Amino acid sequence: MTPGADAWVFDTGPLRHFALSGWLGVLKFLAGGRPVLMPDVVERELRRQTEEVRAVGQVLDADWIHVFSSSDPSYMAKFAGYARRLVADGKNEGECGVLAMGATFGSEMVIDDSTPREVAETEGLRVTATVPILCDAIRAKQLTLSMVEHVADELLANEYYLPFGPGGFRRHVLEHGLLDYDETT
Numbered sequence: 001m002t003p004g005a006d007a008w009v010f011d012t013g014p015l016r017h018f019a020l021s022g023w024l025g026v027l028k029f030l031a032g033g034r035p036v037l038m039p040d041v042v043e044r045e046l047r048r049q050t051e052e053v054r055a056v057g058q059v060l061d062a063d064w065i066h067v068f069s070s071s072d073p074s075y076m077a078k079f080a081g082y083a084r085r086l087v088a089d090g091k092n093e094g095e096c097g098v099l100a101m102g103a104t105f106g107s108e109m110v111i112d113d114s115t116p117r118e119v120a121e122t123e124g125l126r127v128t129a130t131v132p133i134l135c136d137a138i139r140a141k142q143l144t145l146s147m148v149e150h151v152a153d154e155l156l157a158n159e160y161y162l163p164f165g166p167g168g169f170r171r172h173v174l175e176h177g178l179l180d181y182d183e184t185t
Helices: 012-020 024-031 040-050 054-061 073-086 093-105 114-122 130-139 145-157 169-175
Strands: 008-010 036-039 065-068 108-110
Touching: 008 012, 008 093, 012 024, 012 040, 012 054, 024 036, 024 130, 036 040, 036 093, 040 054, 040 065, 040 093, 073 093, 073 114, 093 108, 093 114, 130 145, 130 169, 145 169
Parallel strands: 008 036, 008 108, 036 065
Antiparallel strands: none
């Protein structure tokens, strides 16, 4: 499947931790009819992780998440450029694949790691993260604030980094202008 501008392209972290927390179905629901993809390097990272954490296998088994693999020269050149900038000790390859897909196809990338997200923003690429996706779901009345607070706390309980601690979702999004007070009541 070739990604388009309407696709969400996920990095390893969000997929892994939504699966660990038992909330992968929430991502499917929020995607609606939007294509959801991951580059083959993210698939490889997840496959390695299933040896230690079986719940991660749910991502690989999800028929609504498609794996993107390409030898397209423009994609490969973008990947190589990001790899030169970001890969250290075998880390950040997934982010390089996600960035290359966003740069090549205009897809919206879902990346929580700050450095690759900053690279995307600097280059004017469409990038989002877990917290903004959850805020959009509240605004669209797809999820309630209390449900999103529970999802965020579950992600934190499974050692996912979010920019707040347990019970801190509401305060964080209000203080940073990610939701208006009216949207949280």
